[in-house]
Amino acid sequence: MTSQSESASADDHRGFGLLLVQLGYHAARMFGELLEPLGLEQRHAGMLSRLAANEGKSQQALGELLGLNATRMVFLVDELEQRGLVERRRNPADRRSHALYLTDEGRDMLGRAQQVISGHEQQLSAALTDTERGQLLRLLRRVADEQGLAAQSMPGVYKPVRGD
Numbered sequence: 001m002t003s004q005s006e007s008a009s010a011d012d013h014r015g016f017g018l019l020l021v022q023l024g025y026h027a028a029r030m031f032g033e034l035l036e037p038l039g040l041e042q043r044h045a046g047m048l049s050r051l052a053a054n055e056g057k058s059q060q061a062l063g064e065l066l067g068l069n070a071t072r073m074v075f076l077v078d079e080l081e082q083r084g085l086v087e088r089r090r091n092p093a094d095r096r097s098h099a100l101y102l103t104d105e106g107r108d109m110l111g112r113a114q115q116v117i118s119g120h121e122q123q124l125s126a127a128l129t130d131t132e133r134g135q136l137l138r139l140l141r142r143v144a145d146e147q148g149l150a151a152q153s154m155p156g157v158y159k160p161v162r163g164d
Contacts (some may be wrong), residue, residue: 027124028042030120030123030124031116031117034116034119034120035113035116038109038113039083040113044076044079045116045117047080048080048085048109048110048113049110049113049114050066051086051100051101052102052107055101056099056100056101058091058097059073059088059097059098060073060097065153067150067153077100084105085103086106087101087102087103
């Protein structure tokens with residue numbers, strides 16, 4: 001007769017992928033709902049935070065870093081520019097390209113989005129200690145790295161980091 005902890009341990013490996021999918025879907029749905037009052041979608045928040053860490057890069061370079069094709073990148077930047085959150089400036093190093101920058105409004109919106117992100121992460125990990133949160137983050141990053149998911153890529157975009 002096996003104990004409950006032994007059977008739980010044996011089942012830990014079987015549902016790993018499904019559990020990640022369930023948690024991912026749940027987290028994404030919650031995140032979208034939390035961003036809604038700001039008038040942002042998840043992709044907008046992701047782009048604002050990635051741009052803040054990479055201001056002044058060309059639109060093409062940032063698109064490559066994020067794993068977005070040129071068409072999707074232009075569409076996303078157009079949306080954010082129309083809302084006054086992002087601006088394109090001629091790249092002084094290459095007049096044929098544009099460098100991307102957050103506007104003051106974009107920085108304000110990013111600050112509000114980061115508050116939402118922080119609260120969302122706290123809510124998702126409420127059952128964990130700080131040490132456990134750190135362990136989980138390191139383990140998930142290791143799994144993501146092994147699967148070829150670049151740390152800077154946008155969610156839902158597969159960008160191989162190896163020769164996959």
